[in-house]
Amino acid sequence: MAETKYDVVIVGSGASGGMAAYVLARKGIKCLMLDAGPAPDLTRDRTLKAVYDLPYRGFRKPGILPHVLQANAFNSNVWADETQNPYTYDGDDQFNWVRVRLVGGKSLFWARMSFRLSDYEFKARDHDGYGENWPISYSDLAPYYDKVEPIFRVAGRKEGWKQLPDGVFLEDNSPDSVCVQQFKTAANQAGIPVTKMRRATGQGMLASSFNLLLPDALASGNLTLVSNAVAREVTVDKNTGLANGVNFIDRHSRREIHASGRAVVLGASCLESTRLLLNSGLANSSGALGHYLFDQFYITRTVDAIMPAACGGKANRHLIGGGGYCPRFRNLDTKAKNFIRGYALDFGSGGTPDPAVIPEYGAALESKLDYYRGAGFSVTTMGEVLPRFENFVTIDRNTSDAWGIPALHFSARYSDNEFNMAADAVSTLNEVCHNAGFEVLAKHDKMFPPGYSIHELGTCRMGDDPKTSVLNKWNQSHDVKNLFVVDGSSFVTGGSQNPTMTILSLSMRASEYLAESLRKGDL
Amino acid sequence: MPLQRRKFLQVAAAVPAAPALLAQQSAPAPPAPSAADVQTLATTTPDAAACTTVPGFFTDPQLAALRRLCDLLLPSVNGLPGALDAKVPEFLDFLIGVSPAPRQQLYRQGLDLLNAISSERFAKLFVALDPSQTDQILGPLRAPWTYDPPSDPLANFLREAKADIRTATESSRERADSAPSGGRRPRGIGLYWLPIDPLV
Ligand SMILES: Cc1cc2nc3c(=O)[nH]c(=O)nc-3n(C[C@H](O)[C@H](O)[C@H](O)COP(=O)(O)OP(=O)(O)OC[C@H]3O[C@@H](n4cnc5c(N)ncnc54)[C@H](O)[C@@H]3O)c2cc1C
Numbered sequence: 001m002a003e004t005k006y007d008v009v010i011v012g013s014g015a016s017g018g019m020a021a022y023v024l025a026r027k028g029i030k031c032l033m034l035d036a037g038p039a040p041d042l043t044r045d046r047t048l049k050a051v052y053d054l055p056y057r058g059f060r061k062p063g064i065l066p067h068v069l070q071a072n073a074f075n076s077n078v079w080a081d082e083t084q085n086p087y088t089y090d091g092d093d094q095f096n097w098v099r100v101r102l103v104g105g106k107s108l109f110w111a112r113m114s115f116r117l118s119d120y121e122f123k124a125r126d127h128d129g130y131g132e133n134w135p136i137s138y139s140d141l142a143p144y145y146d147k148v149e150p151i152f153r154v155a156g157r158k159e160g161w162k163q164l165p166d167g168v169f170l171e172d173n174s175p176d177s178v179c180v181q182q183f184k185t186a187a188n189q190a191g192i193p194v195t196k197m198r199r200a201t202g203q204g205m206l207a208s209s210f211n212l213l214l215p216d217a218l219a220s221g222n223l224t225l226v227s228n229a230v231a232r233e234v235t236v237d238k239n240t241g242l243a244n245g246v247n248f249i250d251r252h253s254r255r256e257i258h259a260s261g262r263a264v265v266l267g268a269s270c271l272e273s274t275r276l277l278l279n280s281g282l283a284n285s286s287g288a289l290g291h292y293l294f295d296q297f298y299i300t301r302t303v304d305a306i307m308p309a310a311c312g313g314k315a316n317r318h319l320i321g322g323g324g325y326c327p328r329f330r331n332l333d334t335k336a337k338n339f340i341r342g343y344a345l346d347f348g349s350g351g352t353p354d355p356a357v358i359p360e361y362g363a364a365l366e367s368k369l370d371y372y373r374g375a376g377f378s379v380t381t382m383g384e385v386l387p388r389f390e391n392f393v394t395i396d397r398n399t400s401d402a403w404g405i406p407a408l409h410f411s412a413r414y415s416d417n418e419f420n421m422a423a424d425a426v427s428t429l430n431e432v433c434h435n436a437g438f439e440v441l442a443k444h445d446k447m448f449p450p451g452y453s454i455h456e457l458g459t460c461r462m463g464d465d466p467k468t469s470v471l472n473k474w475n476q477s478h479d480v481k482n483l484f485v486v487d488g489s490s491f492v493t494g495g496s497q498n499p500t501m502t503i504l505s506l507s508m509r510a511s512e513y514l515a516e517s518l519r520k521g522d523l
Numbered sequence: 524m525p526l527q528r529r530k531f532l533q534v535a536a537a538v539p540a541a542p543a544l545l546a547q548q549s550a551p552a553p554p555a556p557s558a559a560d561v562q563t564l565a566t567t568t569p570d571a572a573a574c575t576t577v578p579g580f581f582t583d584p585q586l587a588a589l590r591r592l593c594d595l596l597l598p599s600v601n602g603l604p605g606a607l608d609a610k611v612p613e614f615l616d617f618l619i620g621v622s623p624a625p626r627q628q629l630y631r632q633g634l635d636l637l638n639a640i641s642s643e644r645f646a647k648l649f650v651a652l653d654p655s656q657t658d659q660i661l662g663p664l665r666a667p668w669t670y671d672p673p674s675d676p677l678a679n680f681l682r683e684a685k686a687d688i689r690t691a692t693e694s695s696r697e698r699a700d701s702a703p704s705g706g707r708r709p710r711g712i713g714l715y716w717l718p719i720d721p722l723v
Pocket residue numbers: 011012013014015016017018034035036037070098100101102103104105106107109110111112113114115229230231232267268269270272276454455487488498499500501503
C-alpha cells in the first residue's frame with residue numbers, strides 16, 4: 001500500500017492533541033493521530049475491587065513509580081512505567097515527572113479544576129518587570145475559553161475579578177456551609193477573595209479528550225487514530241526545511257514506521273513534545289528550547305485544622321462540608337515584601353484530620369479521631385513558579401527508553417521567590433484560620449519536589465522574537481512553519497491557576513489558524 | 524520470556540486444528556459452546572478462604588516486637604477490629620519483605636532498637652514490657668508533628684510504623700466486615716485499574 005499523505009499528523013491524544021483533532025477533523029482536514037499508549041476500555045480495564053483483595057492491601061506495589069506520589073493501590077497501572085520510560089536529574093534535585101501513556105492522556109484522570117489566566121499572567125512583565133510577556137493578551141484567548149468551557153461543562157460562580165476572569169459556567173449556586181462562610185469572612189477581612197471551585201463536569205464526571213473531543217473527531221471521518229505508536233522524531237524535507245511527517249515505533253513489535261503529513265502538530269504533553277524536538281534537532285535556532293521550565297509548587301495540607309463547633313459528633317451538612325478556591329491576592333495592587341507574583345488556595349472541610357499530625361497513639365488517638373471526625377478543615381497552597389532560563393531539560397545521551405529513544409535530563413530547582421511565597425502562605429493561612437475560629441493542629445511550608453503538581457509548563461515558549469522564543473503567537477515554530485506545538489510547553493508564564501483550560505483554548509486557537517493556513521495554501 | 528511466548532504461540536497455533544480433525548471423523552461435530560454457555564467457576568482469595576500468611580522476613584524477636592507494637596498503636600476500640608485482629612504483623616512481614624532495601628532497614632533497625640532499648644532500660648524484650656514501660660519507649664509518638672521526619676532513628680521508625688499499621692488495619696477485610704452497612708458502596712471498595720495492554 002502506498003504511504004498516505006495526511007494533511008496533518010498529530011502526536012498525542014490528550015487534551016492538547018485531542019483538541020487539535022477536534023477542530024481540524026471537523027473542518028474536513030485529514031488527520032493522523034499517533035499516541036504512544038494503548039486505548040483503554042473503560043468497561044474492561046476497570047473493575048470494582050475491595051482494597052483487601054488487592055495484592056498489597058491499601059499499599060501500592062513496593063518500589064514502583066518512585067516519583068509518582070499520586071499512585072495508589074487502585075491506580076498504579078495507569079501511570080507511565082518509569083523503568084520503560086526513564087529520565088534523569090541533577091544529583092538530589094529531584095523532579096517528579098508524572099506521565100500517562102494512554103489514548104486520552106492525563107485528561108482521563110485530571111481533577112478537572114478549570115480556570116482562565118488573566119493579563120496578570122499574559123502581561124506579567126508589564127506588571128512587575130520580571131521575565132517576558134506572552135505575545136498574546138487575555139482578549140486574544142477569551143473567545144476560545146468561551147468555546148472550550150461549554151464543551152467541558154465547567155461549573156463555577158461568577159465573581160467579576162480581574163485576576164481570575166469569569167467563564168461560560170454552569171452556574172454553581174449551591175449554599176456554603178457555616179464553616180466555609182466563617183473561613184470566607186475571615187479571608188475577606190485579610191483581603192483574600194473566596195469563590196466556589198471551578199470544575200469541568202464533562203459527562204458523568206469524565207471530562208476527557210477521550211469522551212468529549214476524540215469521538216466527534218472520529219465521527220467526522222477525517223481522523224485516523226493509531227495507538228501504541230511511539231513518536232521518535234519529526235522528519236524534515238531536506239529541500240524545503242519543512243516538516244514532512246513523523247517517524248514512530250510500534251510499541252509492541254518495535255517496528256519503525258513513517259507517517260507523512262503536510263503539517264505536524266505536537267501535543268505529546270509539555271515535556272514529551274520538547275523531547276521530541278530536541279531528539280529531532282529542530283526548532284531551536286533561539287537556543288530557548290528546553291529552557292524556562294516551570295510548574296506550580298504545591299503544599300498540600302499547608303494547614304490542618306478543625307472547626308471546634310463541629311467536633312464531638314456535631315458535624316452536619318449545614319455546619320461543615322464543601323470547599324472552595326481563593327485566587328491570587330498578592331502583588332495585584334500592593335507589593336509583597338520579598339516575592340513577586342502570587343499563590344492560590346484550594347480548601348476543603350468536613351473530613352477528619354490526618355492521624356499523623358495528632359501526637360497520640362493507641363486508644364487515646366482513636367478517641368481524638370472520633371472527637372474530630374467530620375470537623376476537619378485543610379488547605380492546599382498552589383504557587384506560581386518563575387520561568388527561569390536556568391531551569392531546563394536536555395537530552396541524556398546515556399539513557400534511553402524501552403524503544404531506544406534518548407531520555408530527558410532535568411536541571412530544575414525552586415528559588416527564593418517560591419520559598420518566600422510559601423512562608424507567606426503558611427503564616428497568612430494560620431492567621432485566617434484562627435480568625436475564622438478554627439483550631440490549627442499542624443502547619444508547614446514544605447513544598448513537594450518540582451513536577452508534583454503535574455502542571456509542568458514552558459520549555460518551548462511563545463514569543464514575538466525568534467531569537468528568544470521557540471513558537472510564535474499561533475503556537476507555530478519560528479523555524480519550521482508547518483510545525484505547531486499545542487501543549488503546555490508553549491506557556492510563557494503560568495500563574496497559580498491550573499493550566500488545562502488554557503492549554504485547550506490555545507490548542508483550539510492554533511488549530512483554527514492552522515486550518516485557515518492550510519485552506520489558503522500558506523504552508 | 525521468549526520461551527513462554529513461543530509456547531503460547533504453539534498452543535495458539537494448535538487451536539484451529541481441532542475442528543479440522545473432528546471434521547475428518549464421521550460423527551457430526553457437536554456445536555462449540557458459546558462463551559455465554561460456559562459456567563464461570565467460583566473462586567476466592569486466600570484471605571477469604573481464611574488461610575494465613577506465613578511470616579518469613581523478620582526474626583522471631585523482631586516479629587514479637589512488631590506484634591506488640593501493632594497492639595499498642597492500634598488496639599481494638601469500641602468493637603472495631605484492631606491491628607492484631609486484622610493480622611497486620613503478618614501482612615507487614617510480607618510487605619516489608621518485598622520492599623526496597625531502605626524500608627527493610629528502617630523496620631529491622633527500628634524493631635531491633637525497640638528490643639535493645641527495652642533490654643537496656645528494663646532488662647526485658649519489648650514484648651514483655653508492662654504498659655507504663657512501653658509508654659516511656661513510645662514517647663516520641665507524643666511529640667508535636669513536624670513535616671520533616673525526626674532525625675532520631677527510633678522516632679522516625681515509630682512515625683512510619685504508625686502510618687503503615689493504620690493503613691494495613693483500615694484496608695483489612697476484618698475492618699470492612701465490621702463496618703455498618705448502608706453506604707452507597709460497601710466499605711473498602713474502589714475502582715481498580717487493571718494493567719492495560721502491557722508489553723509482552
Ligand atoms: C491526577 C491529575 C490531576 C490533575 N488535575 C488537574 C486540574 O485539576 N486542573 C488542571 O488544569 N490540570 C490538571 N491536571 C493536569 C492536566 O491533566 C494536564 O494539564 C493536561 O491533561 C495535559 O494535556 P496534554 O494533552 O498536554 O498532555 P497529556 O494528557 O499527557 O497527553 C499527551 C499524550 O501524548 C502521548 N505521548 C507522549 N509521548 C508520545 C510520543 N513520543 N509519541 C506519541 N505519543 C506520545 C501520551 O500517551 C498522551 O496520551 C492533572 C493531571 C493529573 C494526572
